[in-house]
Amino acid sequence: MTAELIDGKAFAANLRERVGDHAAAFAEKAGRKAGLAVVLVGADAASEVYVRSKGKATVAANMESFEHRLPADTAEEDLIALVERLNADPAVDGILVQLPLPGDLDEQAVIAAIDPGKDVDGFHVESAGRLMVGREGFVPCTPLGCIMLLKDRHGDLSGMNAVVIGRSNIVGKPMAQLLLDANATVTIAHSRTKDLPEVVQRADIVVAAVGRAEMVKADWLKPGATVIDVGINRLAPAEEGAKGRLVGDVDFEAAKEVAGAITPVPGGVGPMTIAVLLRNTLVAAHMHEGLDPPVGL
Numbered sequence: 432m433t434a435e436l437i438d439g440k441a442f443a444a445n446l447r448e449r450v451g452d453h454a455a456a457f458a459e460k461a462g463r464k465a466g467l468a469v470v471l472v473g474a475d476a477a478s479e480v481y482v483r484s485k486g487k488a489t490v491a492a493n494m495e496s497f498e499h500r501l502p503a504d505t506a507e508e509d510l511i512a513l514v515e516r517l518n519a520d521p522a523v524d525g526i527l528v529q530l531p532l533p534g535d536l537d538e539q540a541v542i543a544a545i546d547p548g549k550d551v552d553g554f555h556v557e558s559a560g561r562l563m564v565g566r567e568g569f570v571p572c573t574p575l576g577c578i579m580l581l582k583d584r585h586g587d588l589s590g591m592n593a594v595v596i597g598r599s600n601i602v603g604k605p606m607a608q609l610l611l612d613a614n615a616t617v618t619i620a621h622s623r624t625k626d627l628p629e630v631v632q633r634a635d636i637v638v639a640a641v642g643r644a645e646m647v648k649a650d651w652l653k654p655g656a657t658v659i660d661v662g663i664n665r666l667a668p669a670e671e672g673a674k675g676r677l678v679g680d681v682d683f684e685a686a687k688e689v690a691g692a693i694t695p696v697p698g699g700v701g702p703m704t705i706a707v708l709l710r711n712t713l714v715a716a717h718m719h720e721g722l723d724p725p726v727g728l
């Protein structure tokens with residue numbers, strides 16, 4: 432058996448297209464475009480790539496992109512002062528501070544400075560709290576993208592056994608909450624979990640978000656399971672000067688012979704993250720203008 436590929440890239444392109452249409456309508460109504468500010472501290476090469484592709488996708492979706500690049504040795508108070516300026520700027524609907532932050536900048540302190548109404552990453556404690564208690568708020572982009580893919584494939588997730596591997600604040604924990612809200616039976620596994628293969632064996636849905644290349648093996652999977660691979664790991668290049676291959680947290684080649692459906696890396700969850708970021712920004716813009724957020728995005 433060969434698993435169906437879950438084409439996150441195509442799903443994301445479709446979502447970006449719909450966001451773009453709604454964003455054009457928003458600009459007509461509001462007399463301004465929705466705006467996303469991205470703050471990059473330091474010059475991490477991978478972060479540069481993400482920030483550039485976010486900027487391009489933002490403009491392509493009829494929104495305004497504001498990029499702020501600060502040196503790696505920026506003082507925390509200066510970074511927070513920038514966030515506060517963006518909070519006060521009516522052209523900015525969403526603020527994303529690219530993580531991880533270099534040096535000993537306190538990520539929690541910086542995120543806490545973001546106006547929760549502009550927290551399109553969903554990383555603020557207010558956003559996390561709202562998600563946990565079931566109130567409206569911004570949901571982190573990667574897990575929201577994953578649940579969109581799962582609902583698209585399965586419709587109703589009620590009663591399904593879901594195993595989330597990883598317990599980060601940005602993926603594992605919100606992912607588990609979203610699955611719980613969808614009435615799945617949820618297990619969160621992590622580095623201290625005993626007999627992970629046995630835990631994964633019971634799962635109808637596996638979400639792998641550990642950040643370890645090809646860690647999840649095919650023979651752990653229940654045949655027919657749906658596998659969402661959040662990992663983006665670059666393997667060491669075979670030859671000098673070459674770029675290493677990008678792989679997920681799942682041993683894809685073997686897993687696709689057991690799974691019912693699986694996301695590839697690249698082209699799976701990654702593109703969804705950016706599409707959902709644009710979606711969240713457009714929702715924020717509607718709220719800032721007192722307009723009803725677009726339905727069905």
Ligand SMILES: Nc1nc(=O)c2c([nH]1)NC[C@@H]1CN(c3ccc(C(=O)N[C@@H](CCC(=O)O)C(=O)O)cc3)C=[N+]21
Nearest residue numbers: 481527528529530531552697698699700701702704705
């Ligand atoms: N505050 C904050 N918010 C973030 O959302 C955030 C962040 N910090 N820091 C870095 C991570 C990483 N991230 C990705 C987004 C898109 C792809 C993506 O589109 N990946 C492509 C491949 C890209 C490639 O070739 O490197 C894919 O999977 O097909 C990957 C990773 C958002 N992040």
